[in-house]
Amino acid sequence: MKMKNDKAQQIMVAAAGVFAREGFHKATVEEIARKAGVGKGTVYEYFESKDDLFRAMIREGVQLFLKVLAAELACEDGVRAKLIRFVEVSACFLKEHESQARFIMEDAWGLGKSFCQWMAETRQELSGLVREIIEEGVKKGELRPVDPDLVTKVFTGANHALIVSAFSTGEYPDREMATSLVDLLFQGLQP
Amino acid sequence: MKMKNDKAQQIMVAAAGVFAREGFHKATVEEIARKAGVGKGTVYEYFESKDDLFRAMIREGVQLFLKVLAAELACEDGVRAKLIRFVEVSACFLKEHESQARFIMEDAWGLGKSFCQWMAETRQELSGLVREIIEEGVKKGELRPVDPDLVTKVFTGANHALIVSAFSTGEYPDREMATSLVDLLFQGLQP
Amino acid sequence: MKMKNDKAQQIMVAAAGVFAREGFHKATVEEIARKAGVGKGTVYEYFESKDDLFRAMIREGVQLFLKVLAAELACEDGVRAKLIRFVEVSACFLKEHESQARFIMEDAWGLGKSFCQWMAETRQELSGLVREIIEEGVKKGELRPVDPDLVTKVFTGANHALIVSAFSTGEYPDREMATSLVDLLFQGLQP
Amino acid sequence: MKMKNDKAQQIMVAAAGVFAREGFHKATVEEIARKAGVGKGTVYEYFESKDDLFRAMIREGVQLFLKVLAAELACEDGVRAKLIRFVEVSACFLKEHESQARFIMEDAWGLGKSFCQWMAETRQELSGLVREIIEEGVKKGELRPVDPDLVTKVFTGANHALIVSAFSTGEYPDREMATSLVDLLFQGLQP
DNA sequence: GATGAATGAGTTTTCATTCAT
DNA sequence: TATGAATGAAAACTCATTCAT
Incomplete structure (x- = not known):
């Protein structure tokens, strides 16, 4: 159950690491996706935008x-x-x-x-x-x-x-x- | 007297306003220059880079x-x-x-x-x-x-x-x- | 087959023409992309930089x-x-x-x-x-x-x-x- | 006599050095002027443009x-x-x-x-x-x-x-x- | 004549976002 | 659903050239 949530979670965890290391602007969606082990497009399946991902993560x-x-x-x-x-x-x-x-x-x-x-x-x-x-x-x-x-x-x-x-x-x-x-x-x- | 300092000051004041309103990344050197009433290149005469301008201002x-x-x-x-x-x-x-x-x-x-x-x-x-x-x-x-x-x-x-x-x-x-x-x-x- | 190579080839051919006509510095990546029928960003998918493209082409x-x-x-x-x-x-x-x-x-x-x-x-x-x-x-x-x-x-x-x-x-x-x-x-x- | 020619000569010698070291495009008029010991504007007193200076030098x-x-x-x-x-x-x-x-x-x-x-x-x-x-x-x-x-x-x-x-x-x-x-x-x- | 502060047009490059597969 | 190749808008920065002093 909650498979969808799992993937979103996965991405948010990766995002936290990258954002913390690079700062919001230097962090790239590509790297977050890579660290999360998903495709770049997948990030956009779960989050509207980079901003949205950031907010959700916080x-x-x-x-x-x-x-x-x-x-x-x-x-x-x-x-x-x-x-x-x-x-x-x-x-x-x-x-x-x-x-x-x-x-x-x-x-x-x-x-x-x-x-x-x-x-x-x-x-x-x-x-x-x-x-x-x-x-x-x-x-x-x-x-x-x-x-x-x-x-x-x-x-x-x-x-x-x-x-x-x-x-x-x-x-x-x-x-x-x-x-x-x-x-x-x-x-x-x-x- | 201190004409040179005046221009740098002028730019820093403009920068403070724009940075405060837009945040660092959304702020553009072009707008800062415009608000300071100088050309874009002039900003670079007085500051190495956007980063440098920001630091100097702070x-x-x-x-x-x-x-x-x-x-x-x-x-x-x-x-x-x-x-x-x-x-x-x-x-x-x-x-x-x-x-x-x-x-x-x-x-x-x-x-x-x-x-x-x-x-x-x-x-x-x-x-x-x-x-x-x-x-x-x-x-x-x-x-x-x-x-x-x-x-x-x-x-x-x-x-x-x-x-x-x-x-x-x-x-x-x-x-x-x-x-x-x-x-x-x-x-x-x-x- | 060799789709990837094809696109790089396509860009290099376009680049050769533009570089030859304009010289290295006057040639713009934008024109090369246009002549190659791809977006500017695509050039950077296949080549690190303008320099890199030039070298690869030669x-x-x-x-x-x-x-x-x-x-x-x-x-x-x-x-x-x-x-x-x-x-x-x-x-x-x-x-x-x-x-x-x-x-x-x-x-x-x-x-x-x-x-x-x-x-x-x-x-x-x-x-x-x-x-x-x-x-x-x-x-x-x-x-x-x-x-x-x-x-x-x-x-x-x-x-x-x-x-x-x-x-x-x-x-x-x-x-x-x-x-x-x-x-x-x-x-x-x-x- | 030929003071005017002397200064042009001086600039051309400096230019030759800078052009040779940096290549035409990377060479800056500013550096040439500095090496020649004259102001940037002075270069333009003797040569129409950077191109002109280059040609004259050759x-x-x-x-x-x-x-x-x-x-x-x-x-x-x-x-x-x-x-x-x-x-x-x-x-x-x-x-x-x-x-x-x-x-x-x-x-x-x-x-x-x-x-x-x-x-x-x-x-x-x-x-x-x-x-x-x-x-x-x-x-x-x-x-x-x-x-x-x-x-x-x-x-x-x-x-x-x-x-x-x-x-x-x-x-x-x-x-x-x-x-x-x-x-x-x-x-x-x-x- | 000589100067150099001021200028801004022009370029490369990045990266969030889309969409065909 | 998942992907990643393709895109192009946006921005920093450079430097030849001008012109007031």
Whole structure:
């Protein structure tokens, strides 16, 4: 079953690798097809265009990330624990899916305005998860009544900075660093 | 005086606009030249290539930003005041130079790996300013002995998130938001 | 069968005509493609670059020329007969393939040093045929012990001059002239 | 006196070097001007165009060659002596003016048909000198009544081959080789 | 006369996309 | 459905030539 999906998956995986290595514009559909072990025409059977393939690939990655993240966060209790887990899971997931990850974390204005906007919206879904944690924390009285929007931005921004930095250095944040980060923020958030 | 510099400047200003609007690849040298009011060949008199023009333009923007920032920070006393001023000046500057700003704040992996690396290095100079503030604060005992690296990443990451968000919403952080942000972090940093 | 080869052939034939008429630099890939009845991109499917196409075309011509020449010379007996045939076949062949021929006979320093060198090497193969005839003649005692190198140069130089002159005047050497030429040299070569 | 001519000369010398090294198309007017120690605009004060400069440079070289050759040949008596001297002087002159020489000896169809034709005509002047020697030899009875045209072509072709070969190998024909060459032909020319 | 900054026409080359098989 | 040969639009870049100083 889902043979069609399998081939699309195959192509998206190949695409992630090539896009990550070459950047969007230098990547060629031909190479992606070759790495995926299919003909160039086949790529167009499953995706409208190079742009479409790219978007689909990112959406796929984000969706998986969100699913994993949501599942892991559900296991944790309390704002602090959830946030620590957030940092930890982010790092872990992105480490294992580095090529797809770059597209999720990094901006890409180089691809044109509309693309950027779409990316921004896509990234919103992610910060949504954090906002929920914060809002719940405030409601439950675990946090003092801060602006959830500001805190979300601060937290995701900080997390983003850690990950992006790890892309270059290879030092992905571990549980200890995650704890340090969260505690840094947490002190300013307590009632 | 400085006629030569003027023409290069003229071209870089035009380039910033076109690059910001179209993205690197969709932007054409021809349009940049037209907007700058010079011939296509003239662009190549002053810049080796489209890439070179792009890099020069960013470097120009970063340098100006650094200069302004350093000057403003020098007027402030104490870590807290400096950090607040940092957020405020970032927002203010980037608001007024939005087109150049995007390149400073946002990544551009779409342009290829080596390009990204160069951008990363360029952006390092910026975080250097923050690290200095933090390190000095620790040394002077204003802050507890935290890892300056971590704090720098958290702070710049948060600031980055605020600015990038402002690019879409148009709501640039004001002094109040800057204070909120800094105080959020500051509580976790006090001795 | 040999569909692939056919298309490359098709393009090379068109190229020979355009290159001969316009010269290397004035010739455009676009016109070559048009004359070959294919799209511009197709030329690049079969040849790396304009340079590559040019080289391939010449190599093709030289190879054909060498094949024909070798076959014809094999039918003749004795140095004198072979040399006469050489002149005759050269003239005949080059008359029928004038556009390709110019590249084989004439130098082309205008295309850059490395190109020239390659052309020189290519042309060496041709003089090799003559040298063999001379060397064999000396060994068999048909000729007095002359320097085969010198004689080869004299003979090919003379032949070259005849052909090149024919390009302008249209008077390609016939059997009579071939005989005159060879006899002129032959008297100085007899034991 | 002749200041104007001096500057033109200066430019032509520089041009010869650059053209010889780079080929016609790769050579830039800018580099020629630089090597000549003048401004780019100055080149256009003395020559209509790059083409014009090139032609003028060749004509200059040919004219000098013809003058030298004519003078040297006038000192010799008899066909054989004159022809030997011809080879010798050619070699010697071209060795000393190699960069200009290539243009005189080698063809340049790469520059377009009309250019080639002009070059052919220019080279005619040279063979004219040889034809005169042959014709006079025939008239005076030193040679049997051969076709002067054929002999001229053979001789100049052979000489050409020797020189062109020397361009690559660096072994310019000396008096001994000149004698060998002429005697080779001479035996077929005696009454 | 001399200069060199400015120009833009003209070319090669790339690659996403199509479509006949 | 899968393919990959063919296509041509699009863009960077070069350099001969001009002309204001």
